[in-house]
Amino acid sequence: MSRFNVRKVAVLGAGVMGAQIAAHLVNVRVPVVLFDLPAKDGPKSGIALKAIENLKKLKPAPLGTPDLATRIQPANYEEHLALLGECDLVIEAIAERMDWKLDLYTKIAPHVASHAIVASNTSGLSIRKLAEALPAEIQPRFCGIHFFNPPRYMQLVELIPTPTTDAGHLDQLESFVTSTLGKGVVRAKDTPNFIANRVGIAGMLATIHEAQQFGLTYDVVDDLTGKKMGRASSGTFRTADVVGLDTMAHVIKTLQDNLADDPFFPSYATPPVLSGLIAQGALGQKAGAGFYKKVGKDILRLDPGKGEYVPAGAKADPLIDRILKKPAAERLKLLRESTNPQAQFLWAILRDSFHYVAVHLADIAQTAREVDFAMRWGFGMKQGPFELWQDAGWQQVAQWVKDDIEAGKALCSAPLPAWVFDGRTGVHTPEGSWSAAEGRYIGRSALPVYARQHFPESVLGSGAVDPLKSGTEVFRNDEVRLWTLDGEVLIASITCKMHLIGTGVIEGLAKAADLAEASYQGLVIWSPDEMFSAGANLESLLPVFMKSGAKGIAPVVKQLQDTMLRLRYAQVPVIAAMRGIALGGGCEIGLACDQRVAHMETYVGLVEVGVGLLPGGGGLTYIARRAAERAPAGADLLPFLKDGFQAAAMATVGTSALESRQLGYLQDGDTIVAHKDELLFVAIHQAKAAWAAGYRPPAKGLFPVAGRNAIATIKAQLVGMRDGAFITGHDFHIASLIAEVVCGGDVDAGTLVSEEYLMTLERQRFCSLLEHPKTQERVMGLLQTGKPVRN
Template sequence: MSRFQVRKVAVLGAGVMGAQIAAHLVNVKVPVVLFDLPAKEGPKNGIVTRAVEGLKKLKPSPLGVPEDAALIQQANYEEHLELLKDCDLVIEAIAERMDWKLDLYKKIAPYVAPHAIVASNTSGLSITKLSEALPEEIKPRFCGIHFFNPPRYMYLVELIPTPATRADILDQLETFVTTSVGKGVVRAKDTPNFIANRVGIAGMLATIIEAEKFGLSYDVVDDLTGKKLGRASSGTFRTADVVGLDTMAHVIKTLQDNLADDPFYPTYQTPPVLAKLIEQGALGQKSGAGFYKKVGKDILRLDPAKGEYVPSGAKADEIIGRILKKPGAERLKLLRESSNPQAQFLWSIFRDGFHYCAVHLESIADSARDVDFAIRWGFGWKQGPFELWQEAGWKQVAQWIQEDIEAGKALSKAPLPAWVFDGRDGVHRPEGSWSPAKKTYVPRSDLAVYRRQFFPENVLGSGAVTPHQAGKTLHEDDSVRLWTLDDEVVILSIKTKMHAIGPGVVQGLLQAVDLAERQYKGVVVWSPDEPFSAGADLQAMLPAFMAGGAKAIEPEEKKLQDAMLRLRYANVPTVAAIRGMALGGGCELAVYCAKRVAAMESYIGLVEVGVGLIPGAGGLTYIARRAAEMASAGNAGADILTFVKDGFTSAAMAKVGTSAIESRKLGFLLDDDVIVPNKDELLYVAIQQAKAMFESGYRAPLKRLFPVAGRSGVATIKGQLVNMRDGGFISQHDFHIASLIADVVCGGEVEAGSLVSEEYLMALERKHFCSLLNHPKTQERIMGMLQTGKPVRN
């Protein structure tokens, strides 16, 4: 695969988007220089400095770890334009003002490297008009790039070419954004607000119109249009508050200013309630009030009729919730035929969305697939509008829409396009997705970068092979599937709920290692969906515990520990491919593999104290061994306790890395483990790592004894715990659990520096783990978690 080498990126504009784009580039190890205007007072880089400092305070954090803010190089347009000459990609991300952007382009043009790509991060301005301010030699290397906010977490990036943009430039940028930045790329046409915001904001406006028509309050609408529809839990009005009502109004104005001939133009009027809120300075979450307002612990909603905030929390009718669980065809039929206002509202917004997408597909996107991906990735829908329409029965739904248009119930009188009624059963087929402009089905991109995605996200009707069906099955039961894609590496996929680790998974791990040692090059632990593993299966333990108490659990716990050691000392490389949560036993499974390959959004930690237990599958043994290894790698007289303390704190406080980068800082990922920006490349990279390790003559580490901090280490830690307990920072039971953790990570009742084995420490783990199972306070915590899913503090 030919690579577009990006040695450094320049981001122009240190506002909300520019600073967060720079932050995410640092997350994925891309050097970045962040520019803004020179400050009028104080240091010239003052504006950028304040923006970079602000990144450390934002929640959710745009940075993998806050200290990486220091890696963003700071610059201003007065002193540092020469730095642009070393940049291979320049992303302009200043305010959405055409005149400001054009002025900036004239200023930077003489300094842009002759090979560099220049891209404007705009949510809707014409990319072609922007390009007119650039010299002729830069125009072929210019395009639009639209990150969604917040850039670290939102998967969608839209790329928008101008008529002058070279095809290879767009290919290079798509490759970089996909594999290096970790995003899902959709190419959009240069039309106002592109694809996602065009369809998404039109949908939000339609929702506001229909909600008013059917007399529904904002909290009911949000309950109806959130998780119940497979969309973002914030629904419609909460989403508007989070995005910012001024931002929403700006996007709406783009529609108003540029789409006078659009058949849906009347729906683009700024809703009076939105205009009034903005006039009052109620801009949503950032100003403390919008459609909702938080007062103390209470969330109030605006009552537009009264012009004041009232208690919120109203939910959808129970019957609507039941309807929404039905298959697509039955669901839409029931909603359309119901007299319930909530059902009529839902049918109306579905109809409005289908109608809008069909009418505009040809002008805004290359294919229906791009619309579905843009909405899924940009607005958090599980299913795009065309996918739902196709699932529910294309012809029947088309007929219903047309009937509503003719009856004057739709938001526009525009008829559905002729292609909708050409006998088709949908827009997605195995050969591709429908393109009205090309009058054919367009296949997915064949760029080389997508060969790294064995199972990329696909659309309903594409006929793509799922990972549950792919490859050759070597063994399958209710707990695991062992399979291979290439007859070289065994893939173990966990099938249990939340990928919890019970006896069946333990047996599967052992079987996978045995298989690989006989005839394969390694084992990759990877599951098609998140999480990697939420930990040990507490439910599976209950029957044994009820029958025989903690004694009945001890043999099962030893089997789990033995499985971890089997992974660590296997004669072939074992690789954990982590995405999402790897908690408790899931974390232990990961750290006992020979290597870890983790997606950026991986959250790893030992969280057993939340249910009143200590890590029992080797997690504390791992902490003790790593502390000894780090101490021996330092000065000869290094104090092991210094290295033990960090691991102890992580386990005792149930610290979880909030990114793969922070998980590395906590010690759950090592320096030579691989962090993969794009979740869909995880399996490819993990398999390549396993093969490379095997081909390099992989040998498991030799079993050896290692020193521990001993009873003096335990005493030191317990002294600090006493102060926390007596100060009221932790409960007596927290103190007891933390003391047991200290006992294991320091090696128990032995002298400091004593040499111990992993088996010795694991026996200590088992002993303390089982003693806690008999403790009433721990039993309270376990039952509370099983019943409510929330930790009990006692």
């Protein structure tokens, strides 16, 4: 099959979804033309222009950096349809009106390139009916593509073929969406609301019904159905407010209009409270009111009985908290048998979920795997409904659900399908996942793009290997595992909680450098979860500090600094494969490496100021050295230090890999990867490529620093910030010490220094801050409450 080269994409419709899909495309360096109707006043492409400008203001930010908005080309249907001929992919994302979409298809069809794939970002309209409006020659290249909002952050994309969609084109699109856009693709059947919204909205309706049955308030329900259940922290009603109550009502109406024969059809009725809020214009977060309303700093919830907003904040019963921490089998048993209304409510919504997905599996998805991935990636669940059912004991849970159906407690009387009771222990096996439609287990996709994922996300019961138990182990201590997949590149995985850096991590990374130099082509620092490293393990240092004070900590800091230099000057390429958060010492590990391969959603920064400290593992030395490298010979270094100093002094964190690059924590030559599960593959290949090219470490040498005059200039600016109450007195003190380090201390401008010299300054000032009472307040406050202290 020929490669699907996507040189440019057209997005039709500059509304909320269309504009944000365009934003995500330029985040991953795909050129975009954003179309909308011609404006009645001003520039003809004014609607698209306004949408592009608005992308810079939205929170959470759809753009990796605001300047990327300039890479989206505005267009309108009156003047620019010829541009469609330059596009390899056309994504239609206009309003959910069948007549509008069909009219647009008629308009664009003559201009679409003969090879281009056309896809509709509909959340539930019939893909087959949309395809019928297109010429016969385009129909094999047409399918549904359903992004979840917001497209940059939500992993799920559903692809929906029609009977005429060419399988090869669908494979090409899945590969592009997976690797280039970094998404988790689920293929769905062409049924109303597809998989995630079908199951998710049915579940939200069931939750609203059961909450009313058990007399629970919205805030209690959200506390129960959020993180405590392994779901999105926003729970149910806050999620509805964020999505938009009008949007939710639209999806519900799709169920009502198309599923009259569904045994669950009565449960699709629009809840009166939802209709009432919509009638009042209380559409959720975007309207300032919905199930919740913010008044000043106070969060209020709707009391449907009173028809008014009352203070929110009620939490789950502590008994339920304890139950929800139990293993799945015990947890469900306790919930079902408890007389506590909150426990009964939770069992009821879980039962309703199991009942629903079992009855509908054959109709909506090829296998149970697609359902579980859709709910994980689209609704933020840690486990999909089939996974939880299997985890809790398939046959026992099935019997409980059957008993409730027969007792009239369920949402409908439809029996569970016969396959549920065929003696199975679940729907996910190493062989594959259960297909109710085909009556067999089906394995995961074998598309070549998935070979780039050494350890793809997997479902419970699939027999997937644990990354930290795979490969060949070379060394292990309590905090680091050193291992290899191929005998050519060594992998260092930090294994302790939050990957906090303690002596075990320091020793493990030093050992990794030794072993890599002796026997391997490179070293990759990678861990298989949503965290590179949250920084230093301050708690582990407390006993040493209590016994010996800062003098006892200094050798540990020196050991960390030496290890950073060991990584920097290793005789093999050292690659930091960064994902999730890389803060403080985690950022410094990345900076010490020869290259960084970062997932798009990597948040990097030197944040030690938040605990009253300054970076002590070489981060400030890096800022000083990079300023010297970037400045022309003999130039004033202060302008080149400014951004790095501010980022460290203000604890600025890059909120994307792209922003982290702007802050200097990633370099122009570093690689940014869109899919989290491709990170290790790319990092290993980068290490091998550098080795094959005759890798040599950077040459050690002296470099100039800005000196005492630059320190005085920075401190003068800090005085203004302190006196204007923009920073506290202790912030001023820490920032002054940071200035002293990055400028090289009390020396003349242009004085040549070494990295070791600057690290000594770091270490001395780091230890002096440890003795400061206000720093001790910040450290203890963070350890006790998890929140930063301002003093």
